[in-house]
Amino acid sequence: MKKTEDIRNTLKAGMIIRVHQKIKDVNKKGEEKERIQIFEGITLAVKHGREAGATFTVRKVSNGVGVEKIFPIHAPTVTLVELVREMDVRQSNAYYLRDHKKKLKEVRKNKKAKEVGSVADLIGEVKEEEIVPAEPPAEEVVEEKVEEKEATTEEAAA
Numbered sequence: 001m002k003k004t005e006d007i008r009n010t011l012k013a014g015m016i017i018r019v020h021q022k023i024k025d026v027n028k029k030g031e032e033k034e035r036i037q038i039f040e041g042i043t044l045a046v047k048h049g050r051e052a053g054a055t056f057t058v059r060k061v062s063n064g065v066g067v068e069k070i071f072p073i074h075a076p077t078v079t080l081v082e083l084v085r086e087m088d089v090r091q092s093n094a095y096y097l098r099d100h101k102k103k104l105k106e107v108r109k110n111k112k113a114k115e116v117g118s119v120a121d122l123i124g125e126v127k128e129e130e131i132v133p134a135e136p137p138a139e140e141v142v143e144e145k146v147e148e149k150e151a152t153t154e155e156a157a158a
Contacts, residue, residue, distance in 0.1 A: 004082040008073050011056050011081070014089035014104070015043045019058060019071055020080040036079060039069055045093040046073075059097065066098065 007017070018040045025033045041060030048054040054073040059066060071078055087104040089097070097104075 004080065006080055007083050008078075008081050009050065011043060011046045011073070012086075013043055013045055013092055013094040014087040014107075016041070016084040016087060017043055017058065018080075018082045018084055019069075019078060020082075021071070022077045022079055040084065041067075041069075042087065042094075042097060044068070044095055044097060 007015075011017070018038055020036050020038055023035055023037045025035060027033065039058060039060070041058040044057040044059050046054070046056045050073070052074060055070050056073060057068055057070050059068045061067070086107040088107050089104065
């Protein structure tokens, strides 16, 4: 089984996420049982940044009816928030998706970095002859500045 990563700190509007929430059920005998319920939908908004009262809104359509839930980011009842896909949206609070009928485009991951092995592969072999120092060593620069100051003080004195 693949281990999933909790993405609470990187939530953005347009992400399709799965929220795992602890729920306490009471049966007819009065016994409490705790289970985990999964709510999968698209994130409409993330509010209040990373502070204690921060929340995120998730929407899904269930049997033709739109259902939205607002989850606190730091609640102990929310055990896991996992990323399914990331879609491209126009705004940071994507409330327009409530009436949006078109399909959203999926955000493409940058695979070029993985295809190229290292920076040396991109640049090629760099020979020592081709490397030219951009500036003179620091000692020479300090000596030149000292000489310039002495020259300006002599001019000012004269």
